[in-house]
Amino acid sequence: MSDLKIGIILGSTREGRVSPQVGQWIKSIADQRGDAHYEIVDIKDFNLPLLGEADASEQAGRWNEKLASLDGFIFIVQEYNHSISGALKNAIDYAREAWNNKAAGIVSYGSVGGARAAEHLRGILGELLVADVRVHPALSLFTDFVNGTEFKPQDLHLTNVNQMLDQLIAWSKALKTIR
Numbered sequence: 008m009s010d011l012k013i014g015i016i017l018g019s020t021r022e023g024r025v026s027p028q029v030g031q032w033i034k035s036i037a038d039q040r041g042d043a044h045y046e047i048v049d050i051k052d053f054n055l056p057l058l059g060e061a062d063a064s065e066q067a068g069r070w071n072e073k074l075a076s077l078d079g080f081i082f083i084v085q086e087y088n089h090s091i092s093g094a095l096k097n098a099i100d101y102a103r104e105a106w107n108n109k110a111a112g113i114v115s116y117g118s119v120g121g122a123r124a125a126e127h128l129r130g131i132l133g134e135l136l137v138a139d140v141r142v143h144p145a146l147s148l149f150t151d152f153v154n155g156t157e158f159k160p161q162d163l164h165l166t167n168v169n170q171m172l173d174q175l176i177a178w179s180k181a182l183k184t185i186r
């Protein structure tokens with residue numbers, strides 16, 4: 008097992024969110040590969056207020072420490088009004104150096120696979136020197152969920168998930184050498 012550490016970041020925090028189901032599914036596939044240590048990183052656990060609206064030095068410190076301990080990221084992205092959630096953008100804004108020179112994969116969901124949110128995220132990640140890989144598993148609220156709430160992914164996504172992980176691991180290893 009390599010000593011690479013990859014965080015699976017849950018991008019939503021609302022009551023009733025489905026992101027934990029998607030994150031656990033990705034972790035179960037990733038854990039079978041034996042190529043890195045994968046962990047779920049739940050933004051909700053860090054209780055981050057809106058940036059600048061309260062003294063959040065303790066929460067910000069914990070969040071930055073967690074990100075700094077990771078070599079790469081898998082963003083579990085849900086589409087809110089054709090973009091990423093406010094919770095994810097706020098959490099991203101709380102760190103700078105801890106993101107830099109690392110790689111990321113994106114797994115999204117929505118009515119059209121969360122594609123618009125995923126593309127917005129790519130623009131944000133460029134500013135933070137996060138290298139996002141090309142292969143992007145995109146899950147449909149209509150065909151990969153029952154009633155939009157119970158996650159039942161189609162098998163066809165497995166190929167894409169593993170290709171995304173192949174690219175993420177290669178780039179995470181490469182970028183480690185320049186940090």
Ligand SMILES: Cc1cc2nc3c(=O)[nH]c(=O)nc-3n(C[C@H](O)[C@H](O)[C@H](O)COP(=O)(O)O)c2cc1C
Pocket residue numbers: 019020021023024025026085086087088089090116117118119120121155
């Ligand atoms: C405020 C809000 C806006 C949304 N806007 C979109 C949208 O623009 N496109 C889309 O495909 N789904 C949209 N949805 C549906 C979400 O993608 C869906 O509810 C998804 O389960 C949200 O992820 P979560 O359960 O992890 O919070 C929206 C949901 C919310 C709560």
